[in-house]
Amino acid sequence: MKCFHCGEQLEEGGICANCGADVQLYKKIIFASNAYYNEGLKKAEVRDLSGAIDSLKTSLRFYKMNTDARNLLGLVYFEMGEVVAALTEWVISKNYQPRENRASAYLEEIQNNPGRLESINQTIKKYNQALLYCRQNSRDLAIIQLKKVLSLNSKLVAGHQLLALLYIQENKFDLAKKTLRNAAKIDANNTVTLRYMREVNHALREQNPGKKQKNDELVSYQSGNETIIQPKYLKDNSAIITIVNMVIGIAIGAAAAAFLLLPGMRSTIRQEARAEVIEANNTITSKNQMISELEDQVEALTDEVAAAKADGETAANQLSTYNQLLLAYGFYTQEDIEAAGNALANVNEEYLSEDAKTIYDTINAQVNEKYLESLYEEGYSAYNSRNYVDAIENLQKVADIDETYEDGYAIYYLAHAYRINEDMEHAKIYYQRFVDLYPQTDRAATARTYLTQE
Amino acid sequence: MINFEEELKNFKPSLEVEEAEQAIYDHQHVDMTDVMQEMLRELKQEA
Incomplete structure (x- = not known):
């Protein structure tokens, strides 16, 4: 603090230390x-x-x-x-x-920032123009002008108040209340604002008697061109609400996927599965066909193998037959009738050619004759010597070749040999055969006797 | 009840930039200290 008289710094006390003035x-x-x-x-x-x-x-x-x-x-x-x-x-x-x-x-x-100052100056001019409109009773023009002013300079408290006054005069109490709230946000205890607000609230109560007036429980503010009105004591549950919204969104997304996407996906999967099944069936069909063809081939080859085997067997049999025929001829020239006969017994006439068959028949006839003669003599001799086993053996060979040899005596003595050797089954066979061949002979009567025996 | 005309009288035009210079010149420059000094001077003169 400086002295008003001399301008020097004042100290404690009522007198200036420099000039002595009463301070x-x-x-x-x-x-x-x-x-x-x-x-x-x-x-x-x-x-x-x-x-x-x-x-x-x-x-x-x-x-x-x-x-x-x-x-x-x-x-x-x-x-x-x-x-x-x-x-x-x-x-x-x-x-x-x-x-x-x-x-x-x-x-x-x-x-x-001269541009800003100029802009503000223009808003002030517009406000003054609006005030002039009001005095000229052009309230509509004034309202339009004031709205422009407040959009450019939202802090002009007098502009808000004047606009509220115009709205009150027009009985637009809601709009008046909104603009008065804006004014109150800037200048909280302005008496003009408070007086107008009281008037507006009173008017609104008269208009809506049943409606509760919330007074200043709501807060409104401008956000660009929009006016946001929200409760004063709004709890900020944005985090919880965000999470709830996310859960709802996920649920909606899942439902949309289930009802919209899943059927399409299922259809696609089914189509793919069907295509794969068709392809698999085609593959199976072609494989089956291939298998069938291969089976036919196998069968054909098996037949060929069998035929080749048969041919081989036939060839082998032919070879064997000709070997036996040669052996038989060899034994025949050496006058070994029995060996020749044994060899001829192994010859199969089916495998012989015409020429070979002629040779076979010639040898066979001569060998058989001598063979049979030999066998019969040995068999008869063995029968007389009571050697029935040898007798059966030799006489059986004779019977196999020629049952009528020696007027049937071969089979007659064979039957006796079987009987005496206690083989009635074979004995009866040859007794019956003898009876069939020589029924009118004495020997047939004897054979009939033995046939009735047990 | 608000009287529109009466209320309107309370609204004064806002100062424009062009009027700033005049507003500064018209500003009242006398305060209590000036009044006090004037009073002391007069007392001295009388004395």
Whole structure:
């Protein structure tokens, strides 16, 4: 604090140490100015801008060189949309205190943005024009103009209040309430705003008696061109709501997938499966055909093998037959009739050619004759010697070749040999054969006798 | 009840940029300290 008389720094006490001036009252004035400044600052902090203006003006009436109070007053004017009033205060502040003054920075910021200042100036002109319309009773034009102004300079409290007044006059109390809320957001305890708001609420209650007035439980604000109205005490459950929304979204997505996508997918899968089945069937069919063809081939080859085997067997048999025939001829030339006969017994006439058969027949006839003669003599001799086993052997060979040899005596003596050897079964066979061949002979009667025996 | 005309009288035109200079010149520059100094001067003169 400096002395008002000499400008020197004052110390404690009511007298200036430099010039001796009575500064007691002066100090009280300064203290009062500061007190009102503090009051204005507190009001500004709680957005009571109208109250802050009154306190700051009072502070400046006490002491016009209270730089802090004047700068703050300028800020309050600026916040209420009264830009030129703010500029005025800052210029005056800078004039009183050229150095170390915050007002210099405020002025510099505005001067560095001339476009913005021009824009604000235009909104102020429009507001003044709207006010003129109101006085000329052109309320519609005034409303249009004010809406334009407030869209460009939403902080102009006087503009909100004037627009609210027009809406009240037009009985548009809802709109009036909305614009008054905007004004209250800027300047909370403005008496004009509060008075208009009370009037609007009263009018709305009369219009909607059953409806509860929520008063200031709702908060509205501008978001671009939209007005957002929400409860004042809105709980911010955005995190929970986000999670719930995500769960709902996932459920909807799953349902959409189930009803829209799954049938299509199933159809596609079925079609693919069907195609694969068809392909598999085709493969099986072709394989079956191949198998059938191979089986036919196997059968054919088997037949060929069998035929080849048969041919081989036939060839072998032919070879064997011719070998036996040669052996028989060899034995015949050596007059070994029995060996020749044995060899001829192994010859199969089917495998012989015509010439070979002629040879076979010739040899066979001669061998047989001598063979039979030999066999019969041996067999008869063995029978007479009571050697019935040898007798059966030789006489059986004779019977196999020729049953009528020696007028049937071969089979006659064979039957006796079987009988005496206690083989009645074979004996009866040859007794019956003899009876069939020589029925009128004495020997047949004898044979009949033995046939009746057990 | 709000009287539109009466309320309208309370609304004053806002200062435009062109009017800023005049507003500064018209600004009241007398405060309590000036009044106090004037009073002290008069007292001295009477004395």
